[in-house]
Amino acid sequence: MTLQEIADFIGIDCQEKKEITGLNTLLDSNENQLTFLENKKYLSDLKNTKAAAVLVTEENSKEVPSSSIALICDEPYLMLAKISKLFAPNVIEMDGEKPLIGGGTKVMPNVYIGKNSVIGSDCTIMAGAFIGDNVTIGNNTIIYPNVTVYRDCSIGNDCIIHAGTVIGSDGFGFANTKDGKYIKIYQNGNVTIGNDIEIGANSTIDRAVFNSTIIEDGVRIDNLVHIGHNCKISRGSILVAQVGLSGSTTLHPYVVMGGQSATAGHLEIAPFTTIAARSGVTKTIHEPKKQWAGFPLFEHKQWLKLQGKISNLLK
Template sequence: MEFTVGQVAEVLRGDVEGDAALRIDRLAKIEEARDGSLTFLANPKYEPQLYTTGASAVIVSRTQELRHPVAATLIRVDDPYTCFTTLLEFYQQASRTGRRGVEEPAFIGPNSTIGENHYRGAFSYIGHDCEIGPDVVIFPHVYIGDRVKIGAGTILYAGVKIYAETVIGARCTVHAGAVIGSDGFGFAPQPDGSYRTIPQIGNVVLEDNVSIGANATIDCATMGSTIIREGSKVDNLVQIAHNVEIGRHTVVASQTGISGSTKIGDFCVLAGQTGLAGHLTLANRTTVTAQSGVGKSIKEEGVFLQGSPAFNLRDSLRANAIFRRLPDLERRLDVLERNLTAPEKS
């Protein structure tokens, strides 16, 4: 893909200082950029590289002052970091979704429909009575069960498995190996010590602009729906159990496990390797730090949790500080006890 600096500036609503006709064919880091590259400067510590970069053009702030001559053409914008992120998103979308048409063999079941400009890779399977929107990209070896609905512009990478009745919104991304809609972990103990399987007859709903990482698993509901709401991002190797509800624009980092029927609010952050017990509620904007275990509901918004069991971050830090001092405190206590019990000298 190739664009002129002027075209890029128009998309970003920026102002060009230099040659607007220069052609750009790649995005690069400022220290690695060469002729034909577009880069950006957002962090002041990289400013010296603005004067030495080999990039053809650099996105900078409107307020950026130049201390030395700059060879590159500049595109001045309000927020260089956000603008460069926008370009990365555009480049990624264009490079990943450039494929169109159907590779054989590929199967689509009876009464299933799929919109225009889609791509279906070899050995992909679509069950019956599915409704798939336009511009959807389905990579090879994707399995889509019966009566699945998928919105426009969604991307399913190789090896994704979508169970029956799943609903996926528009512009979602499901990375390789993810499983959406597998049975929830429901087993009823019997008097003889065995377990009887509880049928899981619900589904999974992913709202618009949701991202699911590679090899993540989202279980269907026992009844009703497991729901991941608009804009939320789930990392690789995450387990989300049956009937869980995750609010809007919440992020869940790798190796997190969320037990059944837990409800997580909007704009929450679950860091890596966190664990949540079942039937809990986390209020909006709750942050759970890495390797923490949450065993009770959090009703207050904006709380930071740490530890296992997790509790308020400030209290946890104080407790950890005291824990590190325990050997010294023990020695001081021994000295005090000896002084108190030692016989007095006449």
């Protein structure tokens, strides 16, 4: 789709015929992608963007680098939401190749496998599983019953996905209009799941808005865990039951999140951090190998001490 066509779609005048292949963040965009700036906090990213064009307010448009085209509008984030629909793939592909199923793989009855999907050897795909279009699954992976894998996601070798888990559902993203409507930001990314990963029952891992939600090798995820869009769960991390990660949370390697703990979004947790059960993390944790607890969060020893002080209030 050309930049001109996109601009026309949102009622902006732009004569550029440059072909745009997708949407992305300021820093991750390549020279064929469109990006946006809504929040001034990211002005420094704007200066470094390689994007073909930027949705931007007039006020901020002076900072658009000369290599990019400024698409000036009042509500860049809302315009991005509207444009995201143009790049959304079909919910179901009607055309495409039949799925390829590797040797030794068992596919039970009542399984749907989409167009252009490739499943490796020695897998087990159990009854009621849904494998969307353009999904790849490695070797020796077990997909338990009634699992849903949305289109374009990938799962590696030696994984176990327990029943009812959903991989690749849309991230929770929308822009507000001034009259109180929510315009969906189509989640055109995917989920990539590495090797040797076990995910419990009825967990949900949302697909990325751009690029990928990433689960690295060796991760262990329990039941009823929620992982928001664009999270990165690095290798060896452990998420106990009912954990909730907001969007764009990065867990560095070997982070342990206790049961029912959670994170606010857009933060990082240092390697080998342990978050106690039922804790809430609202800021990036920089120092590795520490234990934390509570909400608000304290170092675990401090939290225990604090609970002692609090209970003294009863005396």
